[in-house]
Amino acid sequence: MKTRKKILSIAIISLVLMMNLLQVFSYEKSRIPEYIKIGLFFDRTAKAMVAIESPEGIEAGIFYGEEYVPLFELKEKKIVLKKDVENGLGEGSYHIQIGQDFSSYREAEGFLSTIESIIRDGYLCYEGGWKVFVGIYSDENSAEENARQIRSYGYAAKPVMPSSTRVQVVDDYGNPIFMYDSSQDIYFAGRNRGVSVPIITVEGNKYRGAVTAKRLSNSDMTIINKLPLQEYLYGVVPAEMPAAWPMEALKAQAVSARVFTLSNLNKYQQFDFNLCATTNSQVYKGYSGEHPNTNRAVDETRSTIVTYQGNLIETFYHSNSGGYTESSENVWSAALPYARGIKDDFSLNELHSTWEVSFTKEDIKRQLASNNIFIGDIVDMKITSTSESGRVLSLVIYGTTGQETLEKQRSRTVLGLKSNYFFIDSNGFEKENGVAAINSSGIIFDNIALKNKKVVTASGVYNVGDSNNLYISNGRELQEIKDTSVVRASSDDFTIFGRGYGHGIGMSQYGAKKMGELGYSFEEILQHYYTGVKVE
Structure with missing residues (x-):
């Protein structure tokens, strides 16, 4: 008899603990406000x-x-x-x-x-x-x-x-x-x-x-x-994602926008409203920007949220990941368990998946000056650290009177780039058969692929092709360079080859578009881009 009572007591305690765990690991949807205030x-x-x-x-x-x-x-x-x-x-x-x-x-x-x-x-x-x-x-x-x-x-x-x-x-x-x-x-x-x-x-x-x-x-x-939260989302989703995109992508965007809203309700408390109408929160165009497709996406995901261990997540999203999303600590400071960098083939071969931009040294000098950075005339640039996904964590720009190190997103913002997922003067994204570029201060670039590259000389343009027998002149003598040790004269131009558009954290909108076209549900889209989350 005592054994039965003991088993019953253990069962009751287990049930109570399970109920408490369910309360801990479930977001109370009653906390979702009906109305929201937007600063216009x-x-x-x-x-x-x-x-x-x-x-x-x-x-x-x-x-x-x-x-x-x-x-x-x-x-x-x-x-x-x-x-x-x-x-x-x-x-x-x-x-x-x-x-x-x-x-x-x-x-x-x-x-x-x-x-x-x-x-x-x-x-x-x-x-x-x-x-x-x-x-x-x-x-x-x-x-x-x-x-x-x-x-x-x-x-x-x-x-x-x-x-x-x-x-x-x-x-x-x-x-x-x-x-x-x-x-x-x-x-x-x-x-x-x-x-x-x-x-x-x-x-x-x-x-x-x-x-x-x-x-x-x-x-x-x-x-x-001030308006109902649901109606606010009507004016947000088509401003953040084209209304002609697949319905499941639109639903994923609607849920992301809802969760972003709920996670940032106190962002503008000092101004007596919740969010603003610009990219500092989410773009909101009101009734003027609504579309039947996106209104449907909002309605059909009403009250749907995304949680991690019972708590609302920060549903960061961006235009295109370029093939890899980024872990949150490599963009900001906090390492969020649901914002992990992942391989994202769905974003490839879409708009902004790759891009290219060229700068002269004067262009770079002007960009730095507009950000109150003054290091004299530009000598060179070097990527000194990258994340596992390949995004630039540290870019050093060398000048005649100093140097500036741009960390994480600063390389993107200071240079005005689409993302900080880029390489400088590389042959696409290949690093095979790379060489080092050297000036009087030592190595300033490494892993520069020379295959099929052209070199400008005093006699004209020389096609490197597949040759391993390369020569360089320092003005006094001719030196043969073998294998992968090549000295390269500094250029006045820098070509940056990049991938993706945006900070790279969370959902890639063009990736969501491709997933929608391939028949994935909005839940699958969200769970692909946010690690270990629950869509409820």
């Missing part, structure tokens, strides 16, 4: 004013949790949001508040309608409560003068100072129609009048969801688009 303009691109319009008209609303609640409709189909700001000369946007604060929009609107016969051009303002304002005055004296006239009609009236957080909503003629404190999160959306998708247009680009302007310290207005 912020920081250096912030706006002093921005035009918003909708063909069905515009409504103002507020979000209570994950639910958008309309507050009231504007008469205008086009509005302009402006800063309520001083001009630095003691002049600015002064207003007059009439009456007291009101607890609701209906009360404030009701009061405004009772005074319209006496006081024209009144409008509502939402600042910790509802208020009735009138006018935009350049200075406090002008506002006080008009306030005295309003008080003569028996209404309380007082000047209101300009605010560093207030936003003006004006019509095409600059007349105020509403104002709000941007810390109150008032949003503007297209009216839902029987249309399938209410649209709001910002600076000529169409978006789903709602838009607001935030006044942040020492900045113009930050413009934010």
Whole structure:
């Protein structure tokens, strides 16, 4: 009997442990937010004013949790949001508040309608409560003068100072129609009048969801688009991958974009939104960029995510791997277990799988100077370290006054290359029958294949062919060079032969395209590019 109880106890403990492990190794999909906030303009691109319009008209609303609640409709189909700001000369946007604060929009609107016969051009303002304002005055004296006239009609009236957080909503003629404190999160959306998708247009680009302007310290207005996460992905996937590509590739891109979003929700917390609309996050073109194919890919992978041991991964992706993806620590610093370099034949013979670019020494000098690197005239370049995949980890550029070492992605960014998967002055990617190039400082290049190469001499162009009997002149004597030890005069040109486009981590988009064409599922695509992951 004791043995049975002991076995039963062990079974129960094992079951509890298994349940705990399942909780540890499973991502809670309830954590996926319904809405997301995207920064359209912020920081250096912030706006002093921005035009918003909708063909069905515009409504103002507020979000209570994950639910958008309309507050009231504007008469205008086009509005302009402006800063309520001083001009630095003691002049600015002064207003007059009439009456007291009101607890609701209906009360404030009701009061405004009772005074319209006496006081024209009144409008509502939402600042910790509802208020009735009138006018935009350049200075406090002008506002006080008009306030005295309003008080003569028996209404309380007082000047209101300009605010560093207030936003003006004006019509095409600059007349105020509403104002709000941007810390109150008032949003503007297209009216839902029987249309399938209410649209709001910002600076000529169409978006789903709602838009607001935030006044942040020492900045113009930050413009934010808040919309359902699913609808945000509609505007991302076709901007990151052509909508005509195979459906399974599009689905893989949709899942990657979703997981990237969830893994980076706090990236722009200081600006009060989640992600921006550029390549600094993911390219987002809103409703204007949507396509039925990519919308379908997003819908058919709804809530699908990629995890590693129960945690969301960082779904890095790039254009083309060039035949090998890269391990994360060879691009950045962290060695992520699911971001391992792999052989990727699917990316071969696709756009950007190989490329070639030539530089003169002056070109390189200019590239360095544009990155505040000054080492005099360029003498030579040498790759001193590569990763297992073949990407450049260290490139040394020699100058007459110094040298510069470019590590990891810096070789790509400083020289403006498609990737850091490249070789200099090589015969394709072969390293057989290689020789060393030597100058007065010693060996500066090695493994240079000479087969079928041409050498420029004072007498003309010499075809090396398959010859092993080579000679070089130093200007005083002729020396025979045998086997693979050849001295080569320095050239003013450098030809770089490269592979791939992008950082090389994670999913190769052109590789995903080829896999889709070959009949692989989006799950198989994702599991090929992300090591040891679970698609769920």
